[in-house]
Amino acid sequence: xxxxITFDDGxxxxxxxxxxxxxxxxxxxxxxxTTSQIGMKGKMxxxxxxxxxxxxxxxxxxxxxxxHMTMLRPRLLEDELAKSxxxxxxxxxxxxxxxxxxxxxxxxxxxxxxxxxxxxxxxxGFNTSGSDPFLLRSADSDMLGRLRDREWAILVYHxxxxxxxxxxxxxxxxxxxxxxARNRTFLSSIRGMxxxxxxxxxxxxxxxxxxxxCRTIKDMGAKAITVSQGVDSVLGxxx
Ligand SMILES: [Zn+2]
Numbered sequence: 001x002x003x004x005i006t007f008d009d010g011x012x013x014x015x016x017x018x019x020x021x022x023x024x025x026x027x028x029x030x031x032x033x034t035t036s037q038i039g040m041k042g043k044m045x046x047x048x049x050x051x052x053x054x055x056x057x058x059x060x061x062x063x064x065x066x067x068h069m070t071m072l073r074p075r076l077l078e079d080e081l082a083k084s085x086x087x088x089x090x091x092x093x094x095x096x097x098x099x100x101x102x103x104x105x106x107x108x109x110x111x112x113x114x115x116x117x118x119x120x121x122x123x124x125g126f127n128t129s130g131s132d133p134f135l136l137r138s139a140d141s142d143m144l145g146r147l148r149d150r151e152w153a154i155l156v157y158h159x160x161x162x163x164x165x166x167x168x169x170x171x172x173x174x175x176x177x178x179x180x181a182r183n184r185t186f187l188s189s190i191r192g193m194x195x196x197x198x199x200x201x202x203x204x205x206x207x208x209x210x211x212x213x214c215r216t217i218k219d220m221g222a223k224a225i226t227v228s229q230g231v232d233s234v235l236g237x238x239x
Pocket of ligand 1: 062099100
């Protein structure tokens with residue numbers, strides 16, 4: 001049994017509150033970073049990312065500006081992937097997570113040119129040796145009781161306060177000043193975040209709930225692995 005704990009959006013709260021819990025259990029996690037937001041208010045900066053990487057956690061990409069990718073023109077789609085990959089190069093980023101779980105065939109094909117795997121958000125289930133590495137399913141922690149021997153569950157966390165309200169207001173204002181396609185998609189993703197459509201059921205349980213989930217993973221005897229370790233060992237058939 002394998003479980004990956006993943007964190008989206010690079011929120012500082014993940015570093016300050018969730019990382020100590022991971023350390024208490026000796027678990028390594030995967031952090032999907034939106035690269036244009038590195039060092040912004042409420043977000044992790046370079047020191048935090050370096051600290052995670054040096055301690056064996058995985059750094060993956062969550063695009064450059066967190067757009068709804070299916071709405072992007074080809075050139076912008078490519079930009080979002082290439083820019084974030086370049087920025088995260090020093091951390092050897094190999095895995096990707098679709099913002100808001102939004103993808104189609106065109107998006108998946110583009111992601112394949114830059115990364116080795118990709119995690120979905122709204123597609124719930126477990127992964128096995130036959131799973132598509134670019135359509136990795138995610139799971140809610142209350143599904144863990146059904147996890148079987150060779151299966152792999154990927155949990156998703158954002159942290160309770162995804163983006164500070166004042167920050168969202170500033171972004172909204174800035175986006176409204178521009179009318180390019182890029183800003184329209186950016187705007188819609190901010191609206192989505194403001195409405196909280198990226199807050200999962202597990203997020204809602206807070207840090208206490210997260211501790212419980214870590215204890216469950218340990219008690220189940222499941223292996224806590226990063227997403228790329230899962231791709232190598234569960235999908236790639238490596239031990
Ligand atoms: Zn996100």
